Amino acid sequence: MTFNFVIEAQGKCLALEIKSGPRWTDRDLSGLHAFLAATPHCQAAIIAHNGTDTVKLGPKLWAMPVGLMLS
Secondary structure, rough: OEEEEEEEEEEEEEEEEEOOOOOOOHHHHHHHHHHHHHHEEEEEEEEEEEOOOOEEEEEEEEEEEEHHHHH
């Protein structure tokens, strides 16, 4: 299961994709890559997952555990 959100404030935004699983694939990241390319005012995109690792996947793109985001 996946949920997608865009949070906007003061002319900037954050793209957030939340996955129920502990891993992600390149296919899971395609929407975030496309959104970043089409939205220059987007500051970052995050795929939140139920794993344990935080990983920088590219410029403005991160994978982060949901638990870390909620702490």
